[in-house]
Amino acid sequence: NAGVMQNPRHLVRRRGQEARLRCSPMKGHSHVYWYRQLPEEGLKFMVYLQKENIIDESGMPKERFSAEFPKEGPSILRIQQVVRGDSAAYFCASSQDILNQVQTGPYSGNTIYFGEGSWLTVV
Amino acid sequence: AQSVAQPEDQVNVAEGNPLTVKCTYSVSGNPYLFWYVQYPNRGLQFLLKYITGDNLVKGSYGFEAEFNKSQTSFHLKKPSALVSDSALYFCAVPPPYALNFGKGTSLLVTP
Numbered sequence: 666n667a668g669v670m671q672n673p674r675h676l677v678r679r680r681g682q683e684a685r686l687r688c689s690p691m692k693g694h695s696h697v698y699w700y701r702q703l704p705e706e707g708l709k710f711m712v713y714l715q716k717e718n719i720i721d722e723s724g725m726p727k728e729r730f731s732a733e734f735p736k737e738g739p740s741i742l743r744i745q746q747v748v749r750g751d752s753a754a755y756f757c758a759s760s761q762d763i764l765n766q767v768q769t770g771p772y773s774g775n776t777i778y779f780g781e782g783s784w785l786t787v788v
Numbered sequence: 789a790q791s792v793a794q795p796e797d798q799v800n801v802a803e804g805n806p807l808t809v810k811c812t813y814s815v816s817g818n819p820y821l822f823w824y825v826q827y828p829n830r831g832l833q834f835l836l837k838y839i840t841g842d843n844l845v846k847g848s849y850g851f852e853a854e855f856n857k858s859q860t861s862f863h864l865k866k867p868s869a870l871v872s873d874s875a876l877y878f879c880a881v882p883p884p885y886a887l888n889f890g891k892g893t894s895l896l897v898t899p
Contacts, residue, residue, distance in 0.1 A: 710886045
């Protein structure tokens with residue numbers, strides 16, 4: 666049972682280029698989350714998606730960043746015109762479809778499982 | 789807003805000694821609380837979670853956490869630390885969709 670798969674593991678981009686990070690959730694999971702980990706800053710939530718829908722993008726920078734989770738294929742985090750400050754580790758996580766779980770609110774206590782991360786370096 | 793705080797940036801403990809990594813929470817309603825561990829250059833691994841029930845939650849790798857409602861704490865513990873436990877530990881709470889993480893506590897276990 667494969668876990669959350671992220672690729673590439675390491676990506677180097679020059680300033681102004683585009684970075685595309687891919688995430689395939691665990692089998693049976695239809696909820697995807699993207700986080701960013703900057704040196705000395707901890708793990709910050711970026712966006713939460715379900716298939717074909719963005720549910721919460723409150724942590725996404727307003728410009729240059731976008732995310733999608735199409736009906737078929739992996740979730741993509743896209744960073745346009747990268748700058749040095751975008752250098753970070755980007756983690757994807759997934760969880761089960763909460764509709765199958767007892768709900769006491771929007772979050773039902775499902776465990777979120779993380780991929781190994783994609784390390785973006787902007788030079 | 790749902791949040792957690794990890795008051796210690798680093799915890800040092802000798803191998804074989806008990807360890808505690810602290811976490812306090814601020815939530816409305818019933819808290820769901822999580823602990824994750826991150827080894828260098830790796831993703832986060834789930835250790836344990838508190839949803840409801842017993843205040844002492846047992847998790848992976850011999851770790852456990854004690855939920856204390858009066859002190860709004862969810863400290864991670866292990867009776868006997870191993871050098872291989874050295875890693876970054878995160879406490880987290882879900883508000884309302886994804887997990888919000890503390891800033892992390894670096895645990896160093898020395899031989």
